[in-house]
Amino acid sequence: MSLFWQTLICGLLLGGVYALIAIGMTLIMGVMKIINLAHGALVMIGMYITYVCFHYWGIDPYIAIFISMPALFFLGCLIQKYSINVLIGKESILPENQVLLTVGIMLVLTETMRLIFGSDYKSVHTSYTGTSFFIGDVSVSIPMAISFVIAMVFTYALHIFLTKTDIGRSIRATAQDKEAAILMGVNTNKITIVTFGLGSALAAAGGTLLVPIYYLFPDIGHAFVAKSFIITILGGMGSTMGALFGGLTLGIAESFGATYISMELKDVVGFVIFIIVLLFLPGGFKSLTKR
Amino acid sequence: MLKKFWFLSIIIVIAIILPLIVQSSYYRHIFILILIWGALGVAWNLLGGYTGQVSFGHAAFFGVGAYGAGLLAFHLHISPWWGMIVGPVAAVIVSIPIGLICFRLRGPYFALAMLAVGEICRLVFTQWVSLTNGAMGILTLTTFSSKLPYYYIGLAILSFSVYTVYRLMNSRAGYYFVSIREDQDAAESLGIPTTKYKMYSLIPSAFFSGLAGAFYMNYMNYIEPSVVFSLPDVSIMIILVVILGGVATLWGPVVGAIIFVVLSELLRSSLGPAHLLVFGVIVCLVIMYMPNGIMGEVDRIKKLLQRKGARIGSEIT
Numbered sequence: 001m002s003l004f005w006q007t008l009i010c011g012l013l014l015g016g017v018y019a020l021i022a023i024g025m026t027l028i029m030g031v032m033k034i035i036n037l038a039h040g041a042l043v044m045i046g047m048y049i050t051y052v053c054f055h056y057w058g059i060d061p062y063i064a065i066f067i068s069m070p071a072l073f074f075l076g077c078l079i080q081k082y083s084i085n086v087l088i089g090k091e092s093i094l095p096e097n098q099v100l101l102t103v104g105i106m107l108v109l110t111e112t113m114r115l116i117f118g119s120d121y122k123s124v125h126t127s128y129t130g131t132s133f134f135i136g137d138v139s140v141s142i143p144m145a146i147s148f149v150i151a152m153v154f155t156y157a158l159h160i161f162l163t164k165t166d167i168g169r170s171i172r173a174t175a176q177d178k179e180a181a182i183l184m185g186v187n188t189n190k191i192t193i194v195t196f197g198l199g200s201a202l203a204a205a206g207g208t209l210l211v212p213i214y215y216l217f218p219d220i221g222h223a224f225v226a227k228s229f230i231i232t233i234l235g236g237m238g239s240t241m242g243a244l245f246g247g248l249t250l251g252i253a254e255s256f257g258a259t260y261i262s263m264e265l266k267d268v269v270g271f272v273i274f275i276i277v278l279l280f281l282p283g284g285f286k287s288l289t290k291r
Numbered sequence: 292m293l294k295k296f297w298f299l300s301i302i303i304v305i306a307i308i309l310p311l312i313v314q315s316s317y318y319r320h321i322f323i324l325i326l327i328w329g330a331l332g333v334a335w336n337l338l339g340g341y342t343g344q345v346s347f348g349h350a351a352f353f354g355v356g357a358y359g360a361g362l363l364a365f366h367l368h369i370s371p372w373w374g375m376i377v378g379p380v381a382a383v384i385v386s387i388p389i390g391l392i393c394f395r396l397r398g399p400y401f402a403l404a405m406l407a408v409g410e411i412c413r414l415v416f417t418q419w420v421s422l423t424n425g426a427m428g429i430l431t432l433t434t435f436s437s438k439l440p441y442y443y444i445g446l447a448i449l450s451f452s453v454y455t456v457y458r459l460m461n462s463r464a465g466y467y468f469v470s471i472r473e474d475q476d477a478a479e480s481l482g483i484p485t486t487k488y489k490m491y492s493l494i495p496s497a498f499f500s501g502l503a504g505a506f507y508m509n510y511m512n513y514i515e516p517s518v519v520f521s522l523p524d525v526s527i528m529i530i531l532v533v534i535l536g537g538v539a540t541l542w543g544p545v546v547g548a549i550i551f552v553v554l555s556e557l558l559r560s561s562l563g564p565a566h567l568l569v570f571g572v573i574v575c576l577v578i579m580y581m582p583n584g585i586m587g588e589v590d591r592i593k594k595l596l597q598r599k600g601a602r603i604g605s606e607i608t
Contacts, residue, residue: 034399035399035402035403083575083579086579087578087579087582090582092538092582092583093340093472093538093539093582093583093587094339094340094343094345094538094539096345096398096399096402097578097582099345099399099402100345100530100531100534100578101575101578101579103527103530103531103574104531104571104574104575104578105571105575107523107527107531107567107568107570107571107574108568108571108572108575110523111565111567111568111571114567114568115565115568219523222522222523226406226407226410229403230407233400233403262418264414264417264418265414265418267410267414268411268414268415271407271410271411271414274403274404274407275392275404275407275408278396278400278404279392279395279396282396282400
């Protein structure tokens, strides 16, 4: 039985960080109606910023979050303003042009990092890496627990931001109905830029939180872009709460897959859930609460 | 029409005599890579460009084609050239259930479901060691020491795929494909069985991807799951190649393949690992400023050049 609880706790803790990354993606998806395939690359950049902070300046990864988030917010704004917004209103054969552009951006970001840091695996070794505490006979890794708590705090803060502040309300209005938002005097152009920045900052936060428990290399983004859209589809597009539950579900499912099926096939579990949800519950968890 | 005919004849003649003039086996290798990428691009373009079903998982068909050829040699010890028949057929067989499931989804959802399919294939082929030899891959012996036979086989594959797409797009089915891309609901209301025609578009697309994969296996003599099922290096590269050359144009994928292969070879020797970065930047710029790719904007480019030429001409006189 303790194996069961151990698996559950591990999955839950990792799922919290996945959720934070996915919320960034679902925010962008909700407002711009595009799938941001560069999201994983943004996570990766957040991780590298943290790595640099730790390795060269000795800044603790959990403090480096205050460097990586603003940096990625700025980068996200630039990407949205000077590349994705350029495409709005342009005629093209394929409607998915903006999505394809994010693929190009992903390639550029990944290769830039590869050029600077090389392809080899890196990791950050802090004093608390590998330490753990016990609840009953279940061991809980301390960095994972800290990351989980910080991820939940950020999720809650974002929820407050979206429901209580003016900009947050404008973001939600733009996501609901862009034309109506324009008529109500919302500067949707500015809102898309802020949203992309915010989504990137959340990706960076997720990346930073993963640094103490994970390793990093330039191609790591592919894994996270796959995970975050699985979560986004699982939770329902544009839904913050859905993404939270989707993230926890995916974390737990992967963890159980790794324990009870096979370590190597844990990623297949995620994809199979993804296709099943796409087919039988296309609206995700969000559609369950509406009924 | 006559002009077009001459133009095509010249291209074919050049394609046939080019490797005879260029003796270096390195340059011939580059030509063969262009042919493989061209065939893959043409295959993707049929489904993604003409029918509008953007797929992020074409590596699944490419890989199944390659493994179809490789496994024959690995388990039955017969020539992997039989795989040129078995590979594409296997890709078609795999594509049918995939299509039946994924065509229930539209637009970006379809793209992502295909991405998941591609990744599932990669993981399964990596883990199923007893069948596929896992990450160790499959190694076969080289058939020809010269690159020349490979070149002509590749050229035949590319011509076959271009010709098939040309015939398809000039038939009734071709118009159905385009109507599905432009407006699926309108197409359905006019009585076009959209799911059926999407399948008709997927099957040749999977066939040619599988054929390119089987040829890749025979040419390279070595495959492993992380190479042939790669998401960034196959699935996404195909899309970028087609976008660069021109979506929904007959020759766009070929042009894209030429630019992609030549550019990456040129830059690989001069810039080293930065060649993908430069390629990524070019793709971004093309999507932003020439959203229909090079062949798609050929008229605009021509006009621009003519205007510039006229201006220069007027300045001189």
